[in-house]
Structures are given as structure tokens and as C-alpha cells.
Amino acid sequence: MENPRDETTAHEPACARVAARFPRGWLRSYVKSKLRRDPIFPAACELLHDSDEPILDVGCGVGLLAFYLRERGCTQSIIGLDVDARKIRHANDAAASRYHDVSFHEQDVQEPIAEFHGNVVLFDVLHYLPLTEQTSLLVRLKESIAPGGVLIIRDCPRDGSLRFWMTWLAEKFAQAVSWNLNTPLHFPTRAQINDVFSESEFAREIRPLWGASPFNNHIFIFRPRARLTVPAAE
Template sequence: MSTRTRRRPDAAGRAALRLYAHAPLPVRAHVHGRWWSAPFAPVVAALPPSGRILEVGCGHGLFSAYAALTSADRSVVGVDIDESKIAHAQVAAQGFGSGLSFTVEPSGAVPPGPWAAVVFVDVLYLLPAAEQRRLLAEAAGSLAPDGVIVVKEMDTRPRWKARWNTWQETVSVKVLRLTAGSSFDFVEPGEMAGWLSELGLVTRHERIDRGRLHPHHLLIAGRG
């Protein structure tokens, strides 16, 4: 069963996009493109309504900003390896207060918790499977007792959506170099759920790709 998600931004989505109103045109185009292509609403709905939230691989920070804007009780920290994207995210967050901040972190780093949630939105596929697994273990170790790991990724099925996604990522990562990375490794959701289970987490899987060309899916893992 898959959830249909709307593309038109809700009030918090519009407010998040407005944070980039004075950003250079390529950044504005990028964040609007991200909103249009990625179903952020069900990912944000999987986060706890309050507490410290970490987004690993936050890019320009649109998802982190949206998470902060959908609940004033969340304190969101976004980290990424890309200094230029983080610089734009920091400008966007100016005036937001302490509820939204961004820092550059080296690849594979998870800043110290405890986190109410660690969220990955279209990031893990840029790492080899073994590194994805190691990063998830690191994230699990940094969770608060009732914390959750939320992973938004692309499924390997149906095959036609997976092929379309791989083609588009090839253009984005290897040709246009819009995203840091040199290869991708889309892990089958059942396999990733197995890794999380070995970390002692109970995982729920949700498809969020109804009406969309990309095979978006969500894994939500907590201690039960």
C-alpha cells in the first residue's frame, strides 16, 4: 500500500521555501526542485513532534527547515559534507533562532546525541552499502531511549521506477555534479530493515510513491 502525497507546499513548506527567497537563483531552483520531487510531508510526519532532531546529509537545509517549521518544539540540526550547501543553509536559517542550525561534518560523522530522531533524506544511496550500515549503527547509538531513525530512500522496485531514478541520479551526480558523490548503491528496503533489526530496532516500512515517478519509500525504526 502506498501513500499519495501532494506536491503543492503546505503553509510550513511555503515558509521553508521563503527562507531561500534571497538565495542565488541556482540555490532557489534547487530547493524548489527538491520540494517538487521529494515527498517531504510524510517524512516529517514520521518525526517526533518535539526534541532534538538531526538530519544527516541536509544539503541546502530545506527539509530541516520544514521539520523545524512544522513544530516549534523541535530543535533541528542539519549536517552535510558540502561546505557550500551548508553556507547557504546557514544564511537561510538566520533569524530563525536556536531551533534550526547547520554545520559541516566529515563523511560518516554523527554528532553526539541523544537525538529524538536521526533522519536521512536521499543520502544513504550515495555511500557504499557497508558504509550505509555503519552510519545507521552510529545513528542508532546516538538515539535517546525512545528515539527513532527515519530513512527516506528510493526503493529498488518497481523496476521501471528504479531504472528511471538511476538514470536521473546519473545525470545529477555524475554529469551535472549537483550532489557530492561518485556512485550510488540503492539498498533493498527489506535488507536495510534487517540491518536495523540487528541493531535492536523495530522497523516500519511505508511506500510514499503513489502518483510519483520515483520509488520513494520510508523506513521508521525505534526500540519498539
């Protein structure tokens, strides 16, 4: 995907350019270090780079994925939704006049989402929702994946491992310093995510993606299988 000699869209300079869109201080430092260290951003870029379909970023936070993809040369239209008005404001401020065809909207994704067809991403959001709401959101999102599109989920499966508890602790800390929403946490099991997508309809890949972190992050990739069409009888 990336031409190693093309410095303009390489990972490190892309992270620096996104960070420069945020006000100096802790937010800029957070953005820079998060983009540089979190392997979900280059992994998503790899999966989405060659798709012409638009992207829906559910629980987009301050819009990091959208900006990162643009700086890596992705040109699809990108819509971000998040319930946190503060983060949506930061995202819109950062996007202003540099990132075209990128829009961010304040929305609780437990409420109905406007009709969309394309690629869908859901990074570190599910565990903020009660389990029944998680299933209901996934059922709705799977209808939004275009044929040839992909749904990418990143979350921390509840498996009782040391890594799981490290993630839980880090999330509690982020809530305590009031960056993340202070709601009860409901980390799903791997099966609770996987079972929403029938084997006959979706190909899948589920694997750890924790990079150098001590966390239990996994990536879940679901692609609709091509439907066999039976020719109509003459």
C-alpha cells in the same frame, strides 16, 4: 496534527516561506518545487511533530527539512550534517536570524559523529556510500535513537524495477549537472537496511513513498522497543 483552519502552519504557505529564504533564481525555484511535491517532508513532519526529542538530520543538504519543520510549528532543536560545504553555506545563510536552535555543520558522516540522542533522519544519503559504510553508519545511528525516538530513512531500494532505474537515471542527471556529489552510486536493497535492526529491539514500518513521482522512494521507520527491566532480587 495540523489544524486545517490554522493557515500559519499549513503545508503550502510553509513551503513558500522556506523558499523565500533562498536567493531568487533556480535555487529558490528548486526549493519551492521540492518541498511542495516531495511527500517525505509532510510524512516526516507527521512523525516528528509530537516528539520533544532533538533531531539529527544526516546528509541535510541545504537544510530543507529543518526549515520546513520550523515553518510547520516544530520547535525541537535540529542539527544538520553534510559533507558538501557549499550546501552547508546555503543552509546557514537561509537559517540566519529566522530559525533558532537550528545548526548546520560540514561533516563527512563516514567519520565519527558527535554523541547524540534523539530522533534521526537520513534522506537520500545512503546510496552515496559504499555498502559496508552504509551498514557501519546505520549501526552507529541506531545507538543515537532515544527511547521513544525514531529513525526515519528515505532511500530507493535496489530491486531492478522500472522505478528503480528511473531513480538511478535521475540521480545520474543530478550528478551530471553537479548539484549532487559525483561519487559512485550504491543503492542498497531493502534487506540491507532492514537487517541492521533486529526484530527484538526495533519495531518498523517500511512502505513506498513516491507520491506522484516515477521514482522508487521508500520510507523506513524504526522505533526502539521498550526494554523490559527485571526488578533486582531483594
